[in-house]
Amino acid sequence: MVKLKRKICLGIECTAHTFGVSILDFDGNVLSIVNDTYIPETGGLHPREVREHHLECFDKTITIAIKQANLSMKDIDLIAFSQGPGLGPVLRVGALIVRFLSQELKIPLIGVNHCIGHIEIGRLKCGLKDPLTLYVSGGNTIISAFESESYQIFGETLDIAVGNFIDAFARDAGLQHPGGPKIEKLAQKSKKYIPLPYIVKGMDLSFSGLYTAVKNLLKSKDYNRRYNLGDIAYSLQETAFAMLTEVTERALAHTNKTEVLLTGGVAANKRLQEMIAYISHEHNAKYSVVPLKYAGDNGAMIGWTGILKYKEVGADNIKDTTINPKWRMDNVEIPWRS
Amino acid sequence: MNNNPVIDLDRIIYTGAEATLYKGKWFDKEVLVKHRRPKKYRIEDLDKKLRRTRTIIEGKMLISVKKCNVPVPQVFEVDLNNNWLIMKYIKGQKLKDLIGKIDKSKRKWYFEQIGKYIAFMHKNDFIHGDLTTSNIIITRNEKIFFVDFGLSTKSIKIEDKSVDLHLIKRVLRSTHGQYFEECFESLINSYKLEYGSKSDEIIDRIETIESRGRYIEKNKRKN
Numbered sequence: 001m002v003k004l005k006r007k008i009c010l011g012i013e014c015t016a017h018t019f020g021v022s023i024l025d026f027d028g029n030v031l032s033i034v035n036d037t038y039i040p041e042t043g044g045l046h047p048r049e050v051r052e053h054h055l056e057c058f059d060k061t062i063t064i065a066i067k068q069a070n071l072s073m074k075d076i077d078l079i080a081f082s083q084g085p086g087l088g089p090v091l092r093v094g095a096l097i098v099r100f101l102s103q104e105l106k107i108p109l110i111g112v113n114h115c116i117g118h119i120e121i122g123r124l125k126c127g128l129k130d131p132l133t134l135y136v137s138g139g140n141t142i143i144s145a146f147e148s149e150s151y152q153i154f155g156e157t158l159d160i161a162v163g164n165f166i167d168a169f170a171r172d173a174g175l176q177h178p179g180g181p182k183i184e185k186l187a188q189k190s191k192k193y194i195p196l197p198y199i200v201k202g203m204d205l206s207f208s209g210l211y212t213a214v215k216n217l218l219k220s221k222d223y224n225r226r227y228n229l230g231d232i233a234y235s236l237q238e239t240a241f242a243m244l245t246e247v248t249e250r251a252l253a254h255t256n257k258t259e260v261l262l263t264g265g266v267a268a269n270k271r272l273q274e275m276i277a278y279i280s281h282e283h284n285a286k287y288s289v290v291p292l293k294y295a296g297d298n299g300a301m302i303g304w305t306g307i308l309k310y311k312e313v314g315a316d317n318i319k320d321t322t323i324n325p326k327w328r329m330d331n332v333e334i335p336w337r338s
Numbered sequence: 339m340n341n342n343p344v345i346d347l348d349r350i351i352y353t354g355a356e357a358t359l360y361k362g363k364w365f366d367k368e369v370l371v372k373h374r375r376p377k378k379y380r381i382e383d384l385d386k387k388l389r390r391t392r393t394i395i396e397g398k399m400l401i402s403v404k405k406c407n408v409p410v411p412q413v414f415e416v417d418l419n420n421n422w423l424i425m426k427y428i429k430g431q432k433l434k435d436l437i438g439k440i441d442k443s444k445r446k447w448y449f450e451q452i453g454k455y456i457a458f459m460h461k462n463d464f465i466h467g468d469l470t471t472s473n474i475i476i477t478r479n480e481k482i483f484f485v486d487f488g489l490s491t492k493s494i495k496i497e498d499k500s501v502d503l504h505l506i507k508r509v510l511r512s513t514h515g516q517y518f519e520e521c522f523e524s525l526i527n528s529y530k531l532e533y534g535s536k537s538d539e540i541i542d543r544i545e546t547i548e549s550r551g552r553y554i555e556k557n558k559r560k561n
Contacts, residue, residue: 148515153508193383200489202468202505242380246356253355254434254472254513275379330512 011303014094015086022299080306083111108315155203
C-alpha cells in the first residue's frame, strides 16, 4: 500500500527583531522551530540594523530548521511568510527571501497577517475554539475576538504598545534590551506602590502618559532615596497590567466568550498571567496562555496560519505578496472560520 | 456586609465586569444598588482608589446630565463606605440584545434618539467615556436610559467629544456589523441636527482619531 505523503509547510516570521523559521505538517505538528533574534548592544531596535541581522542569518536559520525536521528543501510543499504588520525594511527582507525561494524551487507561496498568526497558533496549541484574545507584545496591544467573519478589535492602545513602553523604560533605567524580563525580576522584589496615571477609555488604553510618569520618577531627586528601581518596576507593572486586565474583563463581559487566550511576548510575564487567569475564573471562562516558545514571534504561527488559509483559498499570486507594514487584523478575511 | 441602615438588599440581578447590581429597598422605594466589587487581581491601594473615584464620578455625573434632559436613572444616595450607588430601579434590556430583534425603522428611531441625547451631553460638555450598546437600556415602553458613567468626564475639548463618538462607532462596527451603517448614520444625523454647526469639527475629528490608530494605511492618514 502506498503511504500518502504528508504535506509540509515552511513558515517564516520576519516582522521585527526575530527571524523565525518553522517546519510543520498540514495537521499542525511542529517538526522544528528555530529563532534568531537580534539583540542590540545599546538602544532599541533600529530597522536597518535588524534588516542586516536577518540578511546575515536567514540561510543558516532555514538550513538548521530543515535539518532538525529531518527533511530537505525538496520536501517543502508550501512557504508561508509574514506579510505585515511590522517594520518596513524588515518585512521587505522577508518578502525578498521567500519570493526567491518560491520562484527558484517552484513552491507555492502564501502571505499571512502576523497578528492573526499569534491567535491561530494559540488556538492550535491550547486547543481553543473561539477565544477572546489579549495580544500583548513590543509592537501590539490588542483585545480581539472573532465576530461577523473577522477578528474584530474590541480594544487597543491609543498610542504605544505595552511591551514597547516597558522596554523603553527599561532602557532609560540602563537595562539592556529586551527589558521586560528584567523589569519583571526587579518588580518581584518590591511591594511599594507609587501612584501612577491609570488611563482606560472604554476598552482602549493609553500608555504614553504612564511612560512619561515613570521616566520622570527616574529623574526625580527622590530616586534611590525614597524609592528605588524595583519600586518603580513594581508600580509600573501593577498599573499597566491592571489596565490590561480591566479592559480584557470588560471585553469578556461584552462578548460573552467562554475562552480567554493570552499571547504575545509580554504573555511570558507571570504577574500578567496571574491577573488574566483571575478574571477568567471569575467569569467562568477557560484561561490559556500560549506555551512560551510560541508566545513570542516565531515561524510556526506563520506556517500554521498559512496552512489554514492555503487549504481554503490556495496560494497567493506572486504579485499579491507585497508587504503591508500597517495591515490591520480586522481587515483580513478569515475563510477558514466562516 | 450591609452596614447601611436604610437599605435592604434583595437579590443580585446582574453581574457585570466591574460591578454587581442588586435590587433592593431604600426606605420604602424599590431601588437598584450598584456595587463596585473589590478586584483582587489588582493591589489594594489602586483598587480602593479606582472604585471610590469612579463611584463618586458616576453619582455626580448622573445628577448633572439629568439636568440636561439626558434620560438616566435618578440617584438616591452615594454610599462611599460600601462603594454603592443607589439609584431608581429601571426594568429593561440592553440595546445590545435588542438591536437584532427590532425592525429597521425602529432601529432608526432609537439611534436618532441616542444621537440626540449624546448631543445634549456634549453641548453641556459632559463626556460619557464608555458609550457602548451594553450601556444603553431600553424599557418595555421603549424609553431609553443611559447608564455606566464611571469613566465619564467634563470637558470642552473637541477631541474628547470625538473619542466618545468613536467609541460607539467602533462598538457598532465590531459587535453589530450588519446594522453598523444604518445605525451610525441615524445617530450622526440627529447628533448634527441637535448640536448645530459646531458639531462639524467634532464629527470630522472622528476620522482623524481613527487614522491615528495603529496600522492604518498611509494613504488613509490625514495630514
